[in-house]
Amino acid sequence: MTTPAELYKNAIDLNRFSNSVARRIVRTYNNLIVDAVKRLAASDVGPTATQAARLQAILAQLKTSLEGWAGTATAVSVEELQGLVELQTKFVTNILNGELPDDLLLQVRSVRISPQFAQAVATIDPTTYNVVTLSDDLGATVAGVPKQFKLDIGDGTTITLPNGATLAASYRRLAGQQAEIFTKEVQNGLILGESSDKIAKRLRRQLTAVPNNQIKAMVRTSVNQVANAASQAVYSQNQEITKRYRYIATLDSRTSAICRALDGRTFEYNKGPTPPQHFNCRSTTVPIVDYKGLDIPPPKPGKRRSSGGLVPADQTYGQWLSNQSKEVKADVLGVKQVPYFNMLSRKYGPSVAIRKFVSADGTEVTLQELQARYPGVKRS
Numbered sequence: 001m002t003t004p005a006e007l008y009k010n011a012i013d014l015n016r017f018s019n020s021v022a023r024r025i026v027r028t029y030n031n032l033i034v035d036a037v038k039r040l041a042a043s044d045v046g047p048t049a050t051q052a053a054r055l056q057a058i059l060a061q062l063k064t065s066l067e068g069w070a071g072t073a074t075a076v077s078v079e080e081l082q083g084l085v086e087l088q089t090k091f092v093t094n095i096l097n098g099e100l101p102d103d104l105l106l107q108v109r110s111v112r113i114s115p116q117f118a119q120a121v122a123t124i125d126p127t128t129y130n131v132v133t134l135s136d137d138l139g140a141t142v143a144g145v146p147k148q149f150k151l152d153i154g155d156g157t158t159i160t161l162p163n164g165a166t167l168a169a170s171y172r173r174l175a176g177q178q179a180e181i182f183t184k185e186v187q188n189g190l191i192l193g194e195s196s197d198k199i200a201k202r203l204r205r206q207l208t209a210v211p212n213n214q215i216k217a218m219v220r221t222s223v224n225q226v227a228n229a230a231s232q233a234v235y236s237q238n239q240e241i242t243k244r245y246r247y248i249a250t251l252d253s254r255t256s257a258i259c260r261a262l263d264g265r266t267f268e269y270n271k272g273p274t275p276p277q278h279f280n281c282r283s284t285t286v287p288i289v290d291y292k293g294l295d296i297p298p299p300k301p302g303k304r305r306s307s308g309g310l311v312p313a314d315q316t317y318g319q320w321l322s323n324q325s326k327e328v329k330a331d332v333l334g335v336k337q338v339p340y341f342n343m344l345s346r347k348y349g350p351s352v353a354i355r356k357f358v359s360a361d362g363t364e365v366t367l368q369e370l371q372a373r374y375p376g377v378k379r380s
Contacts, residue, residue: 008317020364022219036062041200066175074168082118083367088230099289120156122167217279224276236269242287249283318354
């Protein structure tokens with residue numbers, strides 16, 4: 001079984017997309033913290049009523065600002081994830097089209113996305129979701145019209161972070177925790193007789209480093225969840241073409257025990273595990289095309305019916321990429337990143353190099369840039 005190289009390239013792009021979204025949210029959060037810390041450093045905290053009132057005002061404003069940040073972070077995530085799921089369904093449809101001859105392309109069914117899908121992913125707790133609606137299947141049956149499969153609000157509610165929380169709840173929880181830490185650190189500093197400047201410097205470190213990493217983990221995991229939900233929806237809707245999928249953990253920079261155990265295993269749709277299995281998971285899934293059932297020959301090794309090439313099952317993506325031309329590497333990694341990947345390959349070997357590269361890759365791709373790279377289904 002071979003794997004389309006586009007899937008690995010897509011995984012790198014998704015990582016860069018999550019970097020872009022996370023940076024926007026982190027930057028807004030950090031600006032609030034820096035502003036509060038500056039105000040604290042400029043004040044003379046002490047026991048007088050005037051000073052106590054000034055400090056109380058700083059704390060109250062920070063709490064309000066952080067609550068507003070949580071709402072803004074949720075809105076940004078919803079907008080970006082909605083754009084991503086629509087893009088990703090087109091991308092994976094293209095993957096299936098690339099496996100079929102022209103006379104079978106009409107067999108590939110598309111997936112329609114509810115405009116509220118990402119909103120449901122980010123905000124609705126599945127344990128409280130109790131909306132009852134007439135199913136599309138029943139409606140289509142009554143009307144006598146074939147139903148177009150879609151990802152709707154109900155599907156979105158089934159997606160939560162690995163700890164069971166929604167993105168919105170996680171942002172709110174983080175905001176509340178940081179406001180509480182700010183308050184306690186100021187109180188403790190006053191008891192110890194520390195200057196406001198000293199307290200402020202300590203708070204700036206405490207309230208940015210760990211929360212920034214938490215925000216990045218939440219965003220990266222949500223991007224992976226939505227991308228895989230899109231992939232599974234398209235593949236599940238096309239079970240005349242593909243009846244099983246393969247779990248791929250190649251791009252997990254610190255491959256977890258569970259992903260190592262799942263890597264390379266195959267499952268029937270809706271009956272097996274899908275990524276992410278944990279926070280920061282970068283694993284993905286690959287459709288296994290039923291060439292025998294379709295009565296068509298599989299592509300020859302190293303060949304593909306659309307552009308992009310194939311990665312043999314016994315070869316990692318790093319190994320494949322290291323043997324490609326400078327132009328192919330630049331298309332996947334970016335022109336400026338190719339020397340870095342080559343250096344890592346010489347030092348660690350290509351398989352380890354691609355994992356280290358993805359882990360350290362801080363480059364960003366916006367949704368608009370992704371849309372330009374995946375404009376729709378194309379045929380060569």
